[in-house]
Every structure is written in C-alpha cells, then in structure tokens.
Amino acid sequence: MSHPTDPQYLRPIERRVLDMHSDSVPLDEIAARFRKTPEFVERLIGWTDIPRNGSPSDRQLSPIQRRVLDLRSAGESHAEIAVKFRKTERYIRQVEGLAHFKEGQRLLSRA
Numbered sequence: 001m002s003h004p005t006d007p008q009y010l011r012p013i014e015r016r017v018l019d020m021h022s023d024s025v026p027l028d029e030i031a032a033r034f035r036k037t038p039e040f041v042e043r044l045i046g047w048t049d050i051p052r053n054g055s056p057s058d059r060q061l062s063p064i065q066r067r068v069l070d071l072r073s074a075g076e077s078h079a080e081i082a083v084k085f086r087k088t089e090r091y092i093r094q095v096e097g098l099a100h101f102k103e104g105q106r107l108l109s110r111a
Contacts, residue, residue: 009052017044065099068092 010018013034020030031038061069064085071081078089078096085092 010048014044014048017041018048021045061099061102065095065102068095069099072096 017030017034020033021027027038027041031041034041036044068081071084072078078092082089082092
C-alpha cells in the first residue's frame, strides 16, 4: 500500500486542492474557485488521508467503458451507441478511447 498523498494515487481535483491548501489559500477561496462549499473542500482534504489500494494502472474499466467496447466489438457504430446512452457520438468516442488506453496501460504493466 502506498502513502495516500502520493500524487499518482490522487485525482486531479485532490492534487490541486492540496496544492492550494499547502500554499495557504483560505478554504473559502478554494471552495469558490471549484464552485464547491468550504465543507466539501474540508472533506476532500480529509479523504486524501485515506490509503488507496493498488496503483492507478490496476483500475478496472468502468461499466460504461466495458459496455461501449462490447457494443463496438459487436459491430455497432458510435452513432447507434450514442442513441442508446443518450450521449453524443463524440462522448462515446472519448469513452472508447479511454477504455482502450486503460487496457493498453494494464497490458504494458504486466509485461
């Protein structure tokens, strides 16, 4: 298990909030910049102390990513899938691209 504040284990918003907090930016200002409440920012800072299991490359595909890949392998077009999910074709292409990226990362980390 890694140190919880190791940047590779944090989400981008968590990294940015911690950077701003360490630069002594007041919680109210951080909250305003992210359009969140000061209470949310406090909770987010607290959550970064919780240890994370695994590495970012160990993360599984999300359900939508798995489903998009399944539908694409079944021969459906981006347009057909977009209708099913009530999303744009561009969004479906992004989901598919990220799924392929994650799969590639997973395969490379095993090599």
